[in-house]
Amino acid sequence: MLLDAMVARDARTVVLVEGESDRVALETLAVRRGRDLAAESVRVVPMGGVTNIGHFLDLLGPAGQGLRLAGLYDHAEEGYVRRGLHRAGYGAELSRDAMAALGFHVCVADLEDELIRAVGVEAVQGVVAAEGELRSFRLFQRQPAQQGRPVDAQLRRFLGTRSGRKSVYARLLVDELDLDRVPRSLDGVLACV
Secondary structure (H helix, E strand, O other), X not given: OHHHHHHHHHOOEEEEEOOHHHHHHHHHHHXXXXXXXXXXXXXXXXXXXXXXXXXXXXXXXXXXXXXXXXXXXXXXXXXXXXXXXXXXXXXXXXXXXXXXXXXXXXXXXXXXXHHHHHHOHHHHHHHHHHOOOHHXXXXXXXXXXXXXXXXXXXXXXXXXXXXXXXXXXXXXXXXXXXXXXXXXXXXXXXXXX
């Protein structure tokens, strides 16, 4: 966590994200949009979970290195982000729109949900098949806890069942995206940095 923050020393802007899959998704989308974040001195820093946001805001924000900050977070974690921004001096009782104006954008419900909806369930299953994991996904669907759940919910859960899978699919699904259907949260973060 602190190592990633130290990487930010040469940055003018840091995008704080919950984990590695968020970093991969943003960096992949930036490339697809023709941007070179490293050349622009923008760093995407995984925090190891949103509960660490206060530490990163203290280290990198106005009271620390004074860098321009932005972020991507899951809907369920909005309270952590709001409280962290408040403690760091960005304002009290910030609305979602106010946080977005500061550069902090919400994924509803999370990155995987956003990407599955944007790419489409059938296309995501095609990506899973191309990765040679369709059989594993079909076995996963047969588990009692998955039976009767919508396919998009099954896919979302499947992406988190093996270490590193979310990051692999973050890149693959962003590559699969029609650039006119990019989730607003991802485009919003990139637009403000």
